[in-house]
Amino acid sequence: MILAQGKDLTAIPGPSIMPDRVLNAMHRPAPNIYGEDLINMTDTVYTDLSRVARTSAPAVIYIGNGHASWEAVLANMFNPGDHVLMLSTGRFVHMWAAMARQMGINVEIMEFGFHAAVDPNQVEERLASDITGTIRAVLTTQTDTASSVRNNIPDIAKAIEESGHPALFMVDCVASLACEPFEMDDWGVDVMLSACQKGLMTPPGLAFTWAGPRAVKEAIECKSSWWDWKPRIDPEIFYQRFCGTPPTHHLYGLREALTMILDEVGLENTWERHRRFAEAIWAAVDAWGGGLRLNITDPADRSTAVTAIHTGQGDGQRLREWCEANAGLSLGVGIVGPEGDPNSVFRIGHMGHLDPPMVLGALATIETGLAALHIPHHSGGVSAAAAVLAGSAAD
Numbered sequence: 001m002i003l004a005q006g007k008d009l010t011a012i013p014g015p016s017i018m019p020d021r022v023l024n025a026m027h028r029p030a031p032n033i034y035g036e037d038l039i040n041m042t043d044t045v046y047t048d049l050s051r052v053a054r055t056s057a058p059a060v061i062y063i064g065n066g067h068a069s070w071e072a073v074l075a076n077m078f079n080p081g082d083h084v085l086m087l088s089t090g091r092f093v094h095m096w097a098a099m100a101r102q103m104g105i106n107v108e109i110m111e112f113g114f115h116a117a118v119d120p121n122q123v124e125e126r127l128a129s130d131i132t133g134t135i136r137a138v139l140t141t142q143t144d145t146a147s148s149v150r151n152n153i154p155d156i157a158k159a160i161e162e163s164g165h166p167a168l169f170m171v172d173c174v175a176s177l178a179c180e181p182f183e184m185d186d187w188g189v190d191v192m193l194s195a196c197q198k199g200l201m202t203p204p205g206l207a208f209t210w211a212g213p214r215a216v217k218e219a220i221e222c223k224s225s226w227w228d229w230k231p232r233i234d235p236e237i238f239y240q241r242f243c244g245t246p247p248t249h250h251l252y253g254l255r256e257a258l259t260m261i262l263d264e265v266g267l268e269n270t271w272e273r274h275r276r277f278a279e280a281i282w283a284a285v286d287a288w289g290g291g292l293r294l295n296i297t298d299p300a301d302r303s304t305a306v307t308a309i310h311t312g313q314g315d316g317q318r319l320r321e322w323c324e325a326n327a328g329l330s331l332g333v334g335i336v337g338p339e340g341d342p343n344s345v346f347r348i349g350h351m352g353h354l355d356p357p358m359v360l361g362a363l364a365t366i367e368t369g370l371a372a373l374h375i376p377h378h379s380g381g382v383s384a385a386a387a388v389l390a391g392s393a394a395d
């Protein structure tokens with residue numbers, strides 16, 4: 001404990017670190033929810049959410065978390081008995097699938113395991129075999145936050161198109177929005193959903209959906225007035241945008257975060273920063289070696305927002321506990337498939353508001369924990385990461 005007398009660092013895969021500027025923007029008296037200031041500010045938030053998603057589709061905001069955006073999409077797009085194809089590369093699609101089943105939706109899961117990305121060829125084959133056109137939509141995540149797989153969304157979109165099947169394509173970007181490159185319109189994604197507490201650096205509480213023109217045409221008559229996105233997209237009065245009182249302070253916080261990402265740093269630079277930090281972390285794990293290894297072998301399949309790392313038996317848990325108790329560093333718990341041991345995996349969240357002192361500090365602290373616990377490893381992980389950030393690592 002004597003070492004942890006400073007500013008603690010949370011490196012879990014969401015909620016991510018909130019910039020002081022975001023918190024300060026929220027520190028204000030209650031606004032008049034019928035006043036022009038709030039209404040005009042909120043209009044700019046909607047515009048900028050579509051900029052982050054790279055779409056001309058309007059954003060919808062719900063008061064809620066990522067699960068809320070899952071339910072919003074299901075409630076607006078599917079009737080009980082509709083058939084959907086869900087592509088799983090870890091844990092999160094299974095949770096979304098359970099929610100869909102409870103709503104009476106027919107879920108077919110195509111399983112790709114915990115260690116590799118979706119194979120677009122298998123998706124194309126399955127769709128081509130659906131000659132009666134039963135499958136209404138293909139659903140997946142860009143990043144699965146448990147396995148730290150990054151799926152190739154444009155290739156899956158291409159596979160759907162080349163199959164000639166009319167299924168819609170829906171993507172969960174909760175962990176990846178403003179971390180990974182994502183082009184909703186250019187890639188041909190029909191529905192995208194996300195939330196504010198990961199790449200968007202805002203306290204948990206806002207859920208987002210975007211529906212493109214084909215999805216709007218194929219949406220159902222939503223049976224819930226709370227989930228119905230139509231009045232939220234096209235309100236007669238501002239109050240309908242949130243089906244009640246708006247999340248005033250979250251909106252001010254998100255406004256500040258969007259300004260930082262879009263207008264100060266730039267979205268492409270934000271993607272590039274995430275890629276660099278991710279590569280630095282991968283280099284550190286490779287250099288440590290011993291029982292430590294990355295869950296995803298192929299760099300092309302790795303998320304740039306979160307990294308799952310295997311350790312020797314139980315070492316993941318011991319390391320997390322040491323870092324938290326002795327060094328003020330919180331790491332992500334292991335989430336594994338049926339064959340795995342969660343105590344032998346830990347995750348590093350590297351999404352959002354991060355700079356080299358934070359990333360290198362986290363890695364140096366992990367290296368310190370490895371030494372303190374006598375977990376077999378090579379030193380030099382931090383130097384390997386520094387070389388990546390310096391641009392001097394050998395490719």
Ligand SMILES: *Cc1c(COP(=O)(O)O)cnc(C)c1O
Pocket residue numbers: 014065066067068092141143144145172173174175195204
């Ligand atoms: C975090 C996350 C969710 C769930 O978000 P909650 O806010 O916890 O409901 C869904 N999908 C992915 C990919 C996530 O990373």
